[in-house]
Amino acid sequence: MISLYCVRADFGKYTKHFLDGDYIAIGWLPNDDLSPILTREELYPLYKKEYPQDTSNVVIGQQVGQIARFLLELKSGDYVITPAKDTEFIYYGVINENVYYYADDSDGCPYALLL
Numbered sequence: 001m002i003s004l005y006c007v008r009a010d011f012g013k014y015t016k017h018f019l020d021g022d023y024i025a026i027g028w029l030p031n032d033d034l035s036p037i038l039t040r041e042e043l044y045p046l047y048k049k050e051y052p053q054d055t056s057n058v059v060i061g062q063q064v065g066q067i068a069r070f071l072l073e074l075k076s077g078d079y080v081i082t083p084a085k086d087t088e089f090i091y092y093g094v095i096n097e098n099v100y101y102y103a104d105d106s107d108g109c110p111y112a113l114l115l
């Protein structure tokens with residue numbers, strides 16, 4: 001089954017980076033390479049370490065869920081939409097391969113979790 005996901009790019013702030021670099025990304029855990037992560041449960045201690053001020057289990061569960069979907073559920077053939085900044089345009093793409101990688105911010109996008 002093909003799925004559709006929305007990656008907001010900080011409400012379009014980094015959409016141009018996504019289009020130019022041919023990737024999508026999120027930035028929740030910028031200090032951790034998540035390539036060895038296989039389950040959602042493995043993300044909880046990493047999230048709690050990075051965001052100790054978040055004490056609500058509801059908030060933690062929502063944020064970890066976003067990371068887990070990006071890392072563990074997106075797959076080849078799925079569609080992704082992302083809004084453009086300050087316009088009504090929405091860009092879309094198809095995930096060609098489900099290969100997560102950890103990146104630096106050399107292209108100006110501070111997000112480290114890329115597909």
